[in-house]
Amino acid sequence: MTNAMPKLQYPISNTQSPAALAEEIYRRLQDAYGAPDWRPTYAPMDELVLTFLSQNTSDLNSGRAFQALKARYPAWQDALDAPVAELAETIRSGGLAQRKAPRIQAALRRIQTERGEFAIGFLADLPTDEALRWLTSFDGIGHKTASIVLLFCFGKPAFPVDTHVGRVTRRLGLTGSKDTEEKIKGIWERLVPPEWYYPLHLNLIRHGREVCHARGPECGGCVLNQVCRYEEKT
Numbered sequence: 114m115t116n117a118m119p120k121l122q123y124p125i126s127n128t129q130s131p132a133a134l135a136e137e138i139y140r141r142l143q144d145a146y147g148a149p150d151w152r153p154t155y156a157p158m159d160e161l162v163l164t165f166l167s168q169n170t171s172d173l174n175s176g177r178a179f180q181a182l183k184a185r186y187p188a189w190q191d192a193l194d195a196p197v198a199e200l201a202e203t204i205r206s207g208g209l210a211q212r213k214a215p216r217i218q219a220a221l222r223r224i225q226t227e228r229g230e231f232a233i234g235f236l237a238d239l240p241t242d243e244a245l246r247w248l249t250s251f252d253g254i255g256h257k258t259a260s261i262v263l264l265f266c267f268g269k270p271a272f273p274v275d276t277h278v279g280r281v282t283r284r285l286g287l288t289g290s291k292d293t294e295e296k297i298k299g300i301w302e303r304l305v306p307p308e309w310y311y312p313l314h315l316n317l318i319r320h321g322r323e324v325c326h327a328r329g330p331e332c333g334g335c336v337l338n339q340v341c342r343y344e345e346k347t
């Protein structure tokens with residue numbers, strides 16, 4: 114990343130509006146990291162199954178588990194009909210396979226029963242709140258992964274907040290230090306326009322991974338230093 118400090122666009126003070134601060138954050142991250150390309154999108158059903166596999170593991174491990182699943186079960190019906198122990202063995206590289214395998218099969222079963230096919234394209238026509246409620250009614254899908262499906266696959270205005278986005282947002286002072294990631298999701302959704310959700314989400318994750326680490330944030334070279342209200346800034 115670049116260490117160049119962009120010029121302040123807004124005066125920073127205790128009375129600065131949260132919307133102005135959010136815009137400053139967005140622009141500084143865009144200056145530092147660029148506008149992320151729209152990532153290669155998975156088909157909605159693939160993205161949904163990936164959300165189960167991605168829990169409590171790295172993208173690398175969940176990606177491996179997903180590839181193994183698709184290689185062994187080319188059709189969703191195959192994955193649904195497989196003995197659950199066999200499915201768990203297939204996705205073992207993604208971790209927590211004993212928990213994830215039955216959840217994936219339960220989701221496939223419910224979608225087939227409700228929709229008559231393995232497809233969730235109907236979400237595109239639902240209001241975002243309703244689509245979010247439907248997705249989070251599955252055991253194993255929270256607001257973060259539901260928002261990823263809605264934003265990445267359908268371009269719906271849902272802001273995914275993972276651990277990195279949550280930590281950076283709290284430190285910046287846009288939210289309380291103990292606010293939940295679900296509350297932070299609502300804050301971003303109120304403060305920035307929907308067309309910023311995708312690039313801002315990805316740039317906040319990148320910033321959290323590369324600079325604003327959970328332990329030992331590198332505040333000295335941080336492009337958000339001038340607008341950050343973290344009391345323990347290094």
Ligand code: SF4
Pocket residue numbers: 281284285324325326330331332333335336337338341342343346347
């Ligand atoms: S100044 Fe420090 S705490 Fe604030 S965003 Fe940057 S790295 Fe994180």
